[in-house]
Amino acid sequence: MKKRAIYWFRNDLRLHDQAGLTEAMASAEEILPVYIFDTRLFEENELGLVKTGKFKTQFLIEAVADLRDNLQKAGSNLLVMTGKPEELLVDLAKAHQIEAIYASQEVTYEELKVEKALKKKLPATCILSLVWQHTLYHLHDLPYGVQTLPDIFTQFRKDVEKQSRIRKCLPTPKHIKTIPINDWGQIPSLESFDLTEPKADQRGVMPFKGGETAGLVRLKQYFWNQDLLKAYKETRNGMLGADYSSKFSPWLALGCLSPRYIYEEVKRYESERISNSSTYWLIFELIWRDYFRFVAEKYGNSLFFTSGVMGKEPYLKNDIGLFFKWAEAKTGVPFIDANMRELNATGFMSNRGRQNVASFLVKDLKINWTWGAMYFETMLIDYDPASNWGNWNYAAGVGNDPREDRYFNILTQAYRYDENGDYVRHWLPELSRFAGKSIHDLGGMSSRDFQNLQIDYPNRLVDFNKWKKGK
Numbered sequence: 166m167k168k169r170a171i172y173w174f175r176n177d178l179r180l181h182d183q184a185g186l187t188e189a190m191a192s193a194e195e196i197l198p199v200y201i202f203d204t205r206l207f208e209e210n211e212l213g214l215v216k217t218g219k220f221k222t223q224f225l226i227e228a229v230a231d232l233r234d235n236l237q238k239a240g241s242n243l244l245v246m247t248g249k250p251e252e253l254l255v256d257l258a259k260a261h262q263i264e265a266i267y268a269s270q271e272v273t274y275e276e277l278k279v280e281k282a283l284k285k286k287l288p289a290t291c292i293l294s295l296v297w298q299h300t301l302y303h304l305h306d307l308p309y310g311v312q313t314l315p316d317i318f319t320q321f322r323k324d325v326e327k328q329s330r331i332r333k334c335l336p337t338p339k340h341i342k343t344i345p346i347n348d349w350g351q352i353p354s355l356e357s358f359d360l361t362e363p364k365a366d367q368r369g370v371m372p373f374k375g376g377e378t379a380g381l382v383r384l385k386q387y388f389w390n391q392d393l394l395k396a397y398k399e400t401r402n403g404m405l406g407a408d409y410s411s412k413f414s415p416w417l418a419l420g421c422l423s424p425r426y427i428y429e430e431v432k433r434y435e436s437e438r439i440s441n442s443s444t445y446w447l448i449f450e451l452i453w454r455d456y457f458r459f460v461a462e463k464y465g466n467s468l469f470f471t472s473g474v475m476g477k478e479p480y481l482k483n484d485i486g487l488f489f490k491w492a493e494a495k496t497g498v499p500f501i502d503a504n505m506r507e508l509n510a511t512g513f514m515s516n517r518g519r520q521n522v523a524s525f526l527v528k529d530l531k532i533n534w535t536w537g538a539m540y541f542e543t544m545l546i547d548y549d550p551a552s553n554w555g556n557w558n559y560a561a562g563v564g565n566d567p568r569e570d571r572y573f574n575i576l577t578q579a580y581r582y583d584e585n586g587d588y589v590r591h592w593l594p595e596l597s598r599f600a601g602k603s604i605h606d607l608g609g610m611s612s613r614d615f616q617n618l619q620i621d622y623p624n625r626l627v628d629f630n631k632w633k634k635g636k
């Protein structure tokens with residue numbers, strides 16, 4: 166048994182089903198819980214945008230505050246710092262005679278770089294122990310080593326469903342014996358990262374509040390109070406309002422919700438309410454999430470290369486002007502602009518929307534897909550490196566998609582998923598004079614026609630005829 170250990174919280178900001186903290190508590194007499202805001206997350210990317218934007222940062226600040234509250238209820242606290250974890254943790258280890266640092270194991274480049282630097286700098290008297298969590302299926306319970314992970318999702322899903330088991334949730338610790346310190350540190354403000362507070366937008370799907378407490382409330386609401394899970398498979402392609410899908414993603418991305426806890430709640434719902442294809446489908450989606458995480462583990466940095474995990478020749482046009490028309494919702498394609506406006510105003514976009522705007526950027530505008538992924542990284546409240554870059558690989562045709570050259574006909578998608586044009590009218594009120602589904606192709610009007618009608622809407626960047634001809 167070690168005397169003193171640090172538990173370094175990363176993207177696992179919860180106390181329920183907390184495998185890392187549980188292991189730390191089993192291995193050391195006293196724990197120092199720490200969270201470090203890594204300043205590199207707030208630097209600019211190559212598009213000149215801050216890597217982590219205001220929506221996710223606000224959610225993160227709330228999640229850290231909630232974690233501190235919950236730790237205090239368990240007789241502990243959270244030391245909050247800002248800087249480089251590999252430096253601050255080493256200083257802490259030396260100052261407090263720490264023998265081990267426990268933390269969640271990550272899979273993507275920047276996180277691994279920090280782990281490596283930390284390992285190198287730690288004194289010989291202190292070990293770094295990384296614990297796998299974040300997924301439904303544990304890495305060690307896969308039917309194969311991750312290097313032989315199938316390149317097709319369906320194969321992976323069938324294999325794990327047949328051959329792997331999902332481990333049970335771990336109990337929430339009631340009391341954490343904690344190293345006493347004097348100064349637990351201040352939780353930084355958005356302003357300290359040069360970010361402004363996002364305005365609450367009534368048009369958004371729902372208000373998102375960071376933290377385990379709010380995540381558990383959302384689950385209770387979606388499953389139990391509103392009984393929405395039983396229809397998830399039918400509603401999940403919706404785009405308006407809180408009810409069409411779970412909206413668990415921001416909490417999952419920061420680890421405020423454990424996927425195994427969601428799984429156990431689905432199973433309880435199945436036994437107490439109903440078991441049907443919808444209840445299964447939520448688990449199916451969580452397996453997708455697992456899959457992208459394992460893909461990231463298998464393929465490493467190629468996830469971020471333009472040639473993607475499959476090493477293919479991608480669509481690449483580095484036209485920054487065109488790119489920002491997409492980003493700023495000025496493409497002249499209402500279905501695309503409505504989705505981008507939602508993202509820019511709220512930090513959220515439905516899965517249907519994400520698939521369409523990604524396909525449009527890559528396949529219609531033929532723009533460098535990594536820019537799209539970077540833009541999502543900045544804007545999404547639920548940004549998760551493996552899910553985001555994995556899905557963008559897929560959309561760009563350089564990832565694990567068994568279908569060659571998948572293409573979304575945007576007009577067909579708009580007619581199918583926004584049948585009466587309500588979603589587009591919701592986000593583009595300047596077009597509300599177009600009734601029903603005519604809002605999607607605007608009756609073929611040009612920017613001059615719009616000017617005559619005094620409608621401020623940009624000229625279309627693509628010819629809609631290709632979609633009308635079914636391409």
Ligand SMILES: Cc1cc2nc3c(=O)[nH]c(=O)nc-3n(C[C@H](O)[C@H](O)[C@H](O)COP(=O)(O)OP(=O)(O)OC[C@H]3O[C@@H](n4cnc5c(N)ncnc54)[C@H](O)[C@@H]3O)c2cc1C
Pocket residue numbers: 401410411412413414415417418447450451453454457514515516517519520523541545547548549550552553554556557560
């Ligand atoms: C281009 C693109 C980028 C994306 N970037 C992200 C991202 O950064 N972070 C993120 O969490 N999701 C991402 N997704 C996946 C998906 O769009 C969101 O997880 C989903 O829209 C979140 O809404 P929800 O929680 O209501 O999902 P639900 O439909 O209720 O699904 C439940 C959970 O399953 C998981 N899930 C569902 N679909 C996917 C998927 N395709 N890939 C991975 N996990 C999935 C999510 O954790 C989600 O919360 C991206 C999809 C695309 C097409």
